[in-house]
Amino acid sequence: MARINDNYLKLQAGYLFPEISRRISEFTQANPKASVIRLGIGDVTKPLVPAVLKAFHEGVDEMAEAATFHGYGPEQGYDWLSQIIIDKAYKPLGVDLKTSEVFISDGSKCDSANILDIFDLSNKVAIGDPVYPVYNDTNVMVGRSGQMNDKGHYAGLVYMPCTEENGFNPVFPTEKVDLIYLCFPNNPTGTVATKDQLKAWVDYAIKTDAVILFDAAYEAFITEADIPHSIYEIEGAKQCAIEFRSFSKTAGFTGVRCGLTVVPEELLGTTADGKKYSFNKLWNRRQCTKFNGVAYPVQKAAAAVYSDEGWAQVKEIIDYYMENAQVIREGLSAAGIECFGGVNAPYIWLKTPEGMTSWDFFDKLLNECFVVGTPGSGFGPSGEGYFRLSAFGERENVETAVQRIKEKWGK
Numbered sequence: 539m540a541r542i543n544d545n546y547l548k549l550q551a552g553y554l555f556p557e558i559s560r561r562i563s564e565f566t567q568a569n570p571k572a573s574v575i576r577l578g579i580g581d582v583t584k585p586l587v588p589a590v591l592k593a594f595h596e597g598v599d600e601m602a603e604a605a606t607f608h609g610y611g612p613e614q615g616y617d618w619l620s621q622i623i624i625d626k627a628y629k630p631l632g633v634d635l636k637t638s639e640v641f642i643s644d645g646s647k648c649d650s651a652n653i654l655d656i657f658d659l660s661n662k663v664a665i666g667d668p669v670y671p672v673y674n675d676t677n678v679m680v681g682r683s684g685q686m687n688d689k690g691h692y693a694g695l696v697y698m699p700c701t702e703e704n705g706f707n708p709v710f711p712t713e714k715v716d717l718i719y720l721c722f723p724n725n726p727t728g729t730v731a732t733k734d735q736l737k738a739w740v741d742y743a744i745k746t747d748a749v750i751l752f753d754a755a756y757e758a759f760i761t762e763a764d765i766p767h768s769i770y771e772i773e774g775a776k777q778c779a780i781e782f783r784s785f786s787k788t789a790g791f792t793g794v795r796c797g798l799t800v801v802p803e804e805l806l807g808t809t810a811d812g813k814k815y816s817f818n819k820l821w822n823r824r825q826c827t828k829f830n831g832v833a834y835p836v837q838k839a840a841a842a843v844y845s846d847e848g849w850a851q852v853k854e855i856i857d858y859y860m861e862n863a864q865v866i867r868e869g870l871s872a873a874g875i876e877c878f879g880g881v882n883a884p885y886i887w888l889k890t891p892e893g894m895t896s897w898d899f900f901d902k903l904l905n906e907c908f909v910v911g912t913p914g915s916g917f918g919p920s921g922e923g924y925f926r927l928s929a930f931g932e933r934e935n936v937e938t939a940v941q942r943i944k945e946k947w948g949k
């Protein structure tokens with residue numbers, strides 16, 4: 539019989555979201571009349587905007603005629619889309635990129651997982667705690683870790699606690715690492731890195747010969763003027779960083795699937811015999827062999843996000859979500875609950891009142907306020923004592939949820 543990849547058995551068996559669902563259904567069975575409000579989801583709720591939908595439809599219609607039909611496209615995405623992204627999303631930040639450095643893909647979850655293909659297993663990896671679970675689990679899957687300990691950390695991976703003390707911007711690892719995952723604006727904490735903080739990371743990566751894997755999936759939610767949207771706003775970042783972006787949260791593409799990865803040509807690694815080699819070339823090779831590009835109508839739809847009309851429509855929805863975030867943040871604060879994030883990201887990271895554990899707070903919130911959120915401990919041991927609320931909901935529900943929390947905890 540064929541041997542399985544035993545590394546998969548080291549993984550914690552998808553515990554967080556199934557457990558949340560189990561507790562919700564237990565509650566709703568016992569309380570069928572309770573109107574439960576879900577602020578736990580990490581998915582958007584608003585549909586595609588009209589300008590995007592129009593371009594999407596046009597793309598589909600083109601597929602109906604031999605003259606305008608599109609078969610296999612470039613594995614790297616169409617140049618016209620890469621150029622629009624460069625012009626509209628990077629140039630205004632003062633960042634110059636070539637289309638050969640932009641790789642269009644089916645999403646940044648996929649890319650942030652697939653990127654491990656181009657790095658040797660011997661590389662030491664540092665990830666945040668709490669963290670977007672993909673970074674951790676994909677490293678376990680490829681065999682870069684040992685077993686998980688009681689705390690929830692895997693042997694062989696380096697964890698960087700993101701805590702209230704360090705403002706949820708982790709301190710540099712004390713041992714030499716080769717790959718550093720950073721996600722700003724952060725999921726789950728909703729916090730951001732300032733230009734100075736990001737510069738310190740870039741300087742550190744250059745000094746220690748490390749590569750930063752920068753997840754900017756939430757950059758469109760930044761509202762404060764001086765917060766960087768791209769790591770390439772920092773001098774030297776092209777020598778040390780790969781950036782992931784996504785249309786998922788920005789433009790409601792979670793079910794449509796489109797993202798992009800920037801691998802600068804200046805970014806080099808070393809071969810087994812100590813020669814320098816381009817990661818851009820490796821990623822290009824990887825994509826050409828293992829990926830066949832994003833559907834043509836999807837790329838048309840993605841391009842429409844950056845039309846004047848499309849961007850105005852998309853921005854309106856982002857603003858709506860961010861107003862939800864403000865309602866949650868201000869409501870919780872008024873109830874005496876300490877919270878973080880929610881200013882430049884659609885997530886609020888609250889400190890559980892009265893020192894409750896994340897799961898105790900989950901149960902209390904569900905049973906007494908009929909509100910569902912996500913226990914912080916599910917994102918890593920340093921998330922214990924915290925709780926994530928998402929702003930991707932309907933205003934009315936958000937307001938009702940906040941009202942119920944205020945009535946319960948407000949003084």
Ligand SMILES: *Cc1c(COP(=O)(O)O)cnc(C)c1O
Nearest residue numbers: 645646647670725755784786797
């Ligand atoms: C939602 C999310 C993404 C987006 O993933 P897609 O595959 O593009 O949908 C990436 N990173 C983080 C941290 C996210 O929360």
